[in-house]
Amino acid sequence: MKNKLIMLLCFIPILLLSGCLETKPIERLAIINARGIDLLAEGLIDTTLVMFQFDTQSPDISKIASGSGKTIKEARYDANTKTSFTLTPGQIRLELYGKDVAEKGIISYLNTLVRDARTSDRVLLAITDSSAKEIITQGQQATNINVGLFMSGLIKQKIENDSIPKPELYDFTHAFFEKGQDPVLPLISSAEGTPALSSMAMFKDDVYVGKLSLDQAILINMFLKTIHSTPFDIGVDAKPLEKYLQNFLSGQDNETIQLNGKVIKGRTNTKIVDPKQLKFQTDVTIQMNLLELSRELDLANEEVTSTLEEQIEKQVKKQYEELLTQTQKMKADPFGYGEIYRINKNNGELKRDQWHELYPEIDVDYKVDVKIVEYGTIR
């Protein structure tokens, strides 16, 4: 009898509770999966939302809505006045920031994302070349599929083969709060209406300061993690290899030989040589497979391979140095040299912005070691 009483006691509150919680059945929601943020005049935020809306009336489930307001939430409510379903942010997978916004700094928008328990920390972030609204609306027309999924696909496949640093919300905020490092994000531009991942955006703290190429993205990513099975293109000087060239196959005379390969394993190791002089040394080790050459070489010959390796090393070193000077001009450190500097400082503390001043002064010695492991089935 007592047991039954207890059981009753347990189930009564549940019945009472049934009215208390707000239900969110998916068929009555407009589930946002990508969001573009632009700035309008007078500090108004303009959001463009790509969403799924499961409506029996229409076969097309992806919709676009936009709204404006002083905060992101306000903008969403504004957008909601134009849609029949409740807009919900729980499934946002991609956040796009227009160039104007990015140049003013995006951290305040990110903070609202982090604060909201409903949004995932795995949201992808990207910058658009023109306004986010343009990219989204044109993209939706051009691609004919959900443009949010399309763009996340663009970025995700690059992340999967380690071609670009991971641009998730967590990674961005991590790099932002790290005092000796600055974040990079992919930059999406429109190729005749279709969105395309064209280059990378370099940030100084949360402010967009310049563009980097996708090739450079691999170099940066190799700094942040060990990369695996990453497609890799590089042009090397043809001169030292001239005597090995099999000219009978291709007649053209080019200054450079274009190589296409796949990095099996690429990693870097950085030491600080002299903290006072800000001298660093970075060892880059790349193991790669050769897939394609613009001119035919007799790769079975060990001599040829080692010369080729040397040329690639030289080229990679050059690229790294270029990237360093380029970013030094922007005073933004995508590599995290500042972290290494901080670790080797006495108290291990670095003030915000301190590194931005020091970074242009640093001097890095790149030691590249390239190893060609395989070069196809023609050996």
Place this chain on the structure above:
Amino acid sequence: MEINLNIKPNLQIRSFYLFFVIVSIQIGVGIMGVPRIIFEASGRDAWISVILAFLYIVLLLSVMFLILKPYDNADIFGIQIDIFGNWIGKLLGTIYIAYFVLNLFTVLITYIEVVTIFIFPDLNNFFMAILLVALILYSTIGGIRVIIGVCFLFFILSHWLVLLLAQPIWEMDWSHFQPMFQSSLTELLEGARQTAYTFSGIELLFLLYPFVQNKKSVKLPVYLGALWSALLVMAATVVVTGFFTPEEIKAREWSVLGLYKIQSFSFVERFDYIVVAEWMMVTLPNMILCSWAVIYGIKRLYKIPQKTTLYVLVSLLAIASIFTKEHYVIQALINFSAKLGFWIIYIYPFLLLILVYVKKRIFQNKGAVNHEK
């Protein structure tokens, strides 16, 4: 009131279960937020603070065993009455019980707050409290055998959460620990002191000791339990320090839950929801043990039937939860509980130890070797 207890054989527990009891009562809601608190005190070297705290707990446990040793089969209430006499002993016992009530209440409202923030923003405090309290009532009424069973099973059923930490561990930034050993000793000790709330609960040993079947093998499981909780807190602290930057740690109230926010699998996109729900299995044994301590203690001291106390206790808990919706109230309660706990759990046993042995010496000199039974 008799000092030593005679426990019926069917109520006795195997000492091996003490491992699970100790872990269950130590690991509750505290671990969700403790990395942040330690980090604020001792910075990058937070993990050293955890080690220090563990060492202190080992010392404390040995002291507790030393206090229990001279008696045949006594608990804290009996010992206090033996040392301080009936009135003060009962008063001290009541403070002990009050501390358990406070601890129980903070766990309850903290878990409710976490659920409110992470899953249901419009959840009614009172109803959630009733749900949890119903479970507490249902299991506590089953007696010590069921309570230990709940600890044991929920321990096993909730520890898969540790495996999920693998993902953040992969993405950890080891540079966050460097340069090491920069914090001063006072900072480290302050960090260790901040674990007081999280590691509290070992005082339950004072109550549970008479129930243990094989007293000879009681020490190992207790120490192992303390080690395991320390390892868990350590793991949480290390992963949080490595995974988040200092600013992020300071901004995140429940940094450990933040670790689960990045988890995603092909079949479940967001693991934090499941983790927060699963956390019920972590908090429940904690609350159940506390409520058992309360009702058992009151029965020992005032001979009020356990069932009566239990019904009163759970109704009070449910009602009190209505008034603690605001975050700062909860924080204030936790802070108060931590402070009180610090003195009761971490300092007081040393004093008691001295008194127990002084008294023993006096009695021996007088020739009265045996304690009254």
Place this chain on the structure above:
Amino acid sequence: MRKARKKSNDNSIFPTNLEDLKRQLQTKFDHNSDLNYTIYQHQNQQLAVFYVTYLIDTNKVEASLLKPLLDSKQSWDNTKLLNQIPLSSGKKAKTMDDILKGILMGEVFIYIENEKEIVSYPLKKEEKRDLSKAETESLVLGPQVAFTESLATNMNLTRKGILSNDLVLEKIIVGEQSPKELRLAYLKSVANQDDINTMRQRLVELEVDEIEDSSVLIQLIEDSSSSIFPQFYETELPDRFSYSISKGRVGVLVENSPTGIIAPITLFSFLESTEDLYMRWNIGSFFRILRFIAMVISVLLTPMYVAVVTYHYEIIPMPLLITLGQSRANVPFPPIFEAMLLELLIELLREAGARLPTKVGQTMGIVGGVVVGTAAVQAGLTSNTLIILVTLSALASFTAPSYLMGTTIRVLRFPMIILGGVLGLIGIMFGICFLIIHLLKLTSLGRPYLSPVYPFNWQDLNKTLFRLPYNMQTKRFVSFRLRDLYRFDKDKARKKKDIDE
């Protein structure tokens, strides 16, 4: 009851004359014309032979009783009767009560006029069906035969399973209005004495008018009657029954009931099938674990769907979200209602299928469910995804070897669906916690229901959660504190021969 019997023992109705006896009997059997009462003249003696026709094997009466009785050239008395009639187990009776009871139990009574006692022989004609295959617990491997309604047959089958004089089949009679014979079966050298005593006590102290079936008996003597979980195992397989008894459990057979009761058991017993033993150990373990997973799936799958679709759209991965969303879009009801509707449909079909004559009926029921389900989807009443989930969980619930447990699992789903629909994941978690605590509190014949998981005993895990090769199963169930723990010698089982030995 016993008092009444004692009283009547004293008032013997004999000696009496035959006409008197007839009259007395006929007043007791008022309006019952089936009492055959014949008076024979033999060697100047008057003999009365009486019985109820349809309870008696008349051929036997004629051949073994009447023929020697009437062909004999001597006069009879009771001693001669018992010594010379070629029938065993004859006995004497004195009172009316005993006579009446005997008549109903299928005995033939012979009264020689003016004797002080009456002699009776049991010549019962038992109507019983032949042995047949097990229906609810059917197996692929191993003995297929099932218990029947006849207690004698069932005891026969049990004895055949355990050829040992250790096997005790204790007789206990229960029921005040219509007494029924029970047999308490155990191995006296193995079973725990406490278990035997508890069971015996519960049976003997039972005060009911009658016991319809062994499942009724279970409900009468269970530890906790408010629980949804069965606490005794009810099996129709003699091999399972004798296997359990040989492993130290206590069994009960009930007259006129085609199932045997086994106790004490644990939750995991309901997921074990004897087939696990007949299969290789690794395959047996796999299926045992599969059944465990099936149980979890069956209880949680639909509630999870309801919880996630109602409250937590965030945790659905994007590709799944799109399919789910599209299939939900047509449905006009909230998910909880939709799920309840479909689960109810499956239950209806199962119930209807069970009433159909053969097993085909059941299968047809499930297939019909899927067909009706598809129609329901097309009509926009439910979503595709839910049909799959509901069918899957219904299927999973049927993997439980015990029909009772399968039913329990299926019924458990309904409160879980409500919890999931009302409180989302938190509700489901609440349900799980509640269930676990409930299971912890349950006992079977005073032994913990969840052993060997709690109280934990790793030696028993290989008999419940999984199964190890036979040479590692040298012990019986440790948690039940049996008298004889060892099945065979561990060292001999472990001994390995060298190559070419």
